[in-house]
Amino acid sequence: MKDIKVKHQSGLERFNRIKKPTNIFFHLNFILLALVCLVPVLVVLSISFSSEDSIRNSGYHVFPSDFSGDAYRYIAQQGAMILKALGISLFVTVIGTVLGVLLTTTMGYALSRSNYKLKGLLTWVVFIPMVFNGGLVSSYYINSNLLGLKDSVWALILPLAVSSFNVIICKTFFRSTIPDGLIESAEIDGASQLRIFFSIVLPISLPVLATIGLFLCFAYWNDWFQSMLYIDNQNLYSLQALLNSLMSNVDALAKNASSMGISYAELVATMPKESARMAVAIVIVLPVAFAYPFFQKYFITGLTVGAVKG
Known part of the structure; x- marks a missing residue:
């Protein structure tokens, strides 16, 4: 011993x-x-x-060698343009996230039920786009010509609303978390499938809701590619599209602000170019950085449960 x-x-x-x-x-x-x-x-x-x-x-330094707030003062002077772009970004992010969460969770829940007759077929329909992509030309033709989304705010929302990866996370979460007995007991009590989903399933699925919501929120907030493809009207530019325009064309702010009575030459000579670009980037990042800590707990739980258990 x-x-x-x-x-x-x-x-x-x-x-x-x-x-x-x-x-x-x-x-x-x-x-x-x-x-x-x-x-x-x-x-x-x-x-x-x-x-x-x-x-x-x-050059660039971790700490500014000559402190100046000219970039933020310049952005404040262009308040109408920045606020309009911010409004578009907020609208697209909020509506897109709510719509995407609703569509993704409903599809994931349907595929997670073992007695759903079309489960096998729709699982392949969801899985195949993860391996094979139709391509940019076909998606542009469908969204612009068939659906008529060109120069529409819905062109920034609908193409990103549902992804196969998010649907599979929801499917795995519901299958491993929601017991069949709970659904069957609700059906015996006469509850419809919509009543079961909204009154029973969703209230106990906060982790996966937060996970999918954060994925969609980040995707919508950081997206600029859809604007580049489908938006020609500058009134529909989001903050990200505006930043991308700044990065590719230093004179973008000047062209937008020339209608305010400021001479083009004077504006180009006085505008803070590099610092203005970085200031817009900081303005874009801050909302997501402040929002993430409130959802981190649910995000990590939903991601690990939905992706590991099986």
Whole structure:
């Protein structure tokens, strides 16, 4: 008995000796990865608060060498354009996220039920687009010509509303979390499928709702590609499309602001170019950065349950 206790204690000592350097190694790795993610954000923030002269003379720095708020003052002067783009982004993100969550969860729930007759066929319909893509030309033709979404705000919403990956996450979550007995007891009580889904299934599925909602929210908020494809009317530009226009054409703000009575030459000469780009990027990132901590708990739970259990 004493020999077993001695061996156990010696094993714990060896484990503790190994555990300490291992923990240090992992902590250093996590700190390094955090810096890799944090430093670019700090550089962008620093550039947004730097003067154009300091950027031209000394380049980019983690801390601004010549502090200036000209970029944010310039954005404030273009308030009408920025607010209009912000309104489009908020509308697309809110409506798209709600619609996408509704469509994705209903389809995932239907596919998760073992007694659904079209389960096999629709599972293949959902799975095949993950492997084979119809291509940009076909999707553009369908959205523009057949559905008539060209220069419509719905062109920014409908193409991103449902993805096969999100449907599979919902299907796996519902199949592993919602017991058949709960559904059967509700059916015996005379509840319809819609009543079961909205009154029973959704209230106990907050993790997957938060997960899919965050996926969709990030996708809609950060999307600029749909605007590039389908939007020619600048009144329908989102913040992301505006930033993309700035990155590809330094004079984009000047062209939009020329209608306000400011001479084009004066505007181009005085506008903070590099710092204005980074300031718009910070304005775009902040809402998502502030919203994420409130959903992080549900996001991690829903992602791990829906993707691992099976």
